[in-house]
Amino acid sequence: MTRRRSRRALLRAGAVAVTGLAGCVGSLDIPDDGRRQSDTTRSSPAETSPAGETQSTTESETTRAPTVELDPIDVRSSFFYLTTPDSLDVEAVEATQFVFVRVRPRTDAPRPSDFALVADDRHFWGTLAPGDVGGPHRLSEFGSVYRAGKRRSGWVAFEVPNPLDAEAVALTYDDWRWSLDEDRLAALRAPPPDFELVSFEAPEEVAHDESFDATVVVENAGEGDGVFRASLNQAGPAYAPHRAAVEVPAGERRERTWTFGDSVTRKTERVNLRLESAVTDRETSVEVLGGTTPDSAVN
Structure with missing residues (x-):
């Protein structure tokens, strides 16, 4: 059965006040599937230089810390969103899955679109508006949304094909790469439910x-x-x-x-x-x- 898109997202765009989000829905239980935190690995530019290119061994390139941290939250074919302060709906897009990531700024807080999920040679850029639900303020289960220029953590989403046909998958920003754990890679590559x-x-x-x-x-x-x-x-x-x-x-x-x-x-x-x-x-x-x-x- 083909999944429907959210049908009333635009009609209800004015129904949810941002100031009302801390009320009724915030106390809901975490969904049954839960969330798993995964370890991430990072490689510096020196480790990813093309073969034959001279690599510098200066301390600034080989030991410098990333300016942000990216921690995968979950891979989903659907997610909850607010339609009013007292009601929820579920968003799903045909042949699409969503990767939600926690961005933790250290010394930089770039735009969401500066982050990418790279699958082989394809780039899927970060967004704060996954699906068609009327904006990031309608998503409550992942905590605070990430904001460029602000030194606080928050979520960013990536929309990718479902399933994702790729051998190499990583989150990237600037010269840094973060790998996904095997469970999330398996979820990305698996055929979707119906x-x-x-x-x-x-x-x-x-x-x-x-x-x-x-x-x-x-x-x-x-x-x-x-x-x-x-x-x-x-x-x-x-x-x-x-x-x-x-x-x-x-x-x-x-x-x-x-x-x-x-x-x-x-x-x-x-x-x-x-x-x-x-x-x-x-x-x-x-x-x-x-x-x-x-x-x-x-x-």
Whole structure:
């Protein structure tokens, strides 16, 4: 199934205020797949000079420290982004994957486009606007975004083909190169997943003092393993996103269940749920029998 691009990114461009990002979504759990920090290696210009060229052995060239550090964060076929301060969607672009990298300035803070992911003889330049989601302020799970000219760490993204057909892959800036670990290289080269939403279920009604479950079943019909990302956005009585990142091997199915406790159903007449994913969107409404709205509740 072809992945959709984010459909409402431009329509909702004004919906998310930058000042509101520290609120509801910032406390969400890290996705299930987690993040791995990898060791990086660097080579100085003297180590990469063409054969036959005289190499200087002065201290300034052989021992100088890099002006920035690049640390890979993750390789992904999709990522979460904010649509409002209280809801999330998932971005995926056909035949594209995203490499997120932490930039740690030392003595220099260059432009994001000065960094490159080099795959054989192809260069993919750094960006702060991966996909089509309306800007870097909509991405919250990687922490602060990198800013040129500011001496603080932040993320930069690279968009590369999915899969990436390359023997030699490295991050570069100026004369420095940082290698990627074997796990991330394998992820870049692997065939992409192809997710299909099998089902999305929740009860039509529930008693006001009972909990209930909402369950999604997803199948990976592709040739490569992958992570299915989805956000179950809740409206009533509270507004909140509940995100999930589920590892699904090629050719298999996986199930994810969200449980809503009696604290959700006690003070409302209806709970509206909308599932957002890179595959498709679904929505449902759960009627709360005997429930009351906060305005009609008797103190």
